[in-house]
Amino acid sequence: MSLLISDVSFSYGTRSVLRRVTWELNPGVTMLLGPNGAGKSTLLALVATRLAMTAGSISSDKLSWSAPGDLMTIRRRIGWVPQSLDVDRAMRVHDFVSYCGWLRGMSSRASAAAAGQALERVGLAARRKDRIKALSGGMQRRALIAAGIVHSPSILVLDEPTAGLDPKHRRSLNTMINDLGREGVIVLLATHLSEDAESADWIGILSGGSLVANDTPAALKAEYGSISQAYVELASDDEDAGAVPA
Structure with missing residues (x-):
């Protein structure tokens, strides 16, 4: 590919x-x-x-970014990691990553499990219950990457x-x-x-x-x-x- x-x-x-x-x-x-x-x-x-x-x-x-009918499939295959968080920083880290998986078409149960795996991968498993605002800048960056890879793009x-x-x-x-x-x-x-x-x-x-x-x-x-x-x-x-x- x-x-x-x-x-x-x-x-x-x-x-x-x-x-x-x-x-x-x-x-x-x-x-x-x-x-x-x-x-x-x-x-x-x-x-x-x-x-x-x-x-x-x-x-x-065989998917085209210009074809409206392909966009949903394309977006589910893409992980997007912006420079900074644009979310409610009162959210808990695991909830944020799980929610991003759900937005990419995963079921609630699957996204919750995948969020745990993604946070483990980026070294934030121990902070999964913390609120985003409690994380350092580097940890917030890792949380963003976890959100970007939660659906295995x-x-x-x-x-x-x-x-x-x-x-x-x-x-x-x-x-x-x-x-x-x-x-x-x-x-x-x-x-x-x-x-x-x-x-x-x-x-x-x-x-x-x-x-x-x-x-x-x-x-x-x-x-x-x-x-x-x-x-x-x-x-x-x-x-x-x-x-x-x-």
Whole structure:
């Protein structure tokens, strides 16, 4: 299975944000690098079906993002992890993750069981009865990932999941995300931190709404000396004023 992004463009009014992006994503971890405002959040929102394309197509396993009849199936196959929680923080952690599973079509009993497994995986089983507001920022980020994987998605989309975390928690989250990629999940992760991309299977660099690089970490290092140097040389500081908030 692969995820095909074909000639995708997007505009907010007269402002062009994405410009004819074509990309094939396969099982494993693909990191999308780019400066703030490059269009990363907009592209992720399109893949996660939060926005509709201005032009182009996205498809996977004979399902089309442009076909209304396919959207329910697509959404049940996608795990979406935004930058921050937009829920009632008085909810208990297990209830929040279970509810997210139910929203993806699971029965109440199945989502409750899957929530326990997801929280175990992200290291939050001991905090399952705590309220979300009692968790640290890093723990809230892990709760978001648990909610994103509770229904065992085949495509996982994460927007800046390590932003603001200390190096220890960043490494821990990246290890967990890489494990999912090795299990056959198509993981698309946006970040502006080039050091996070070291362990990715593939790296894309987005600049000014265009995909300016798509290669393995080893290939980028061979050509530019390091991933961070490739980022410096290829990425501009263009602002994406219309990008959707995470």
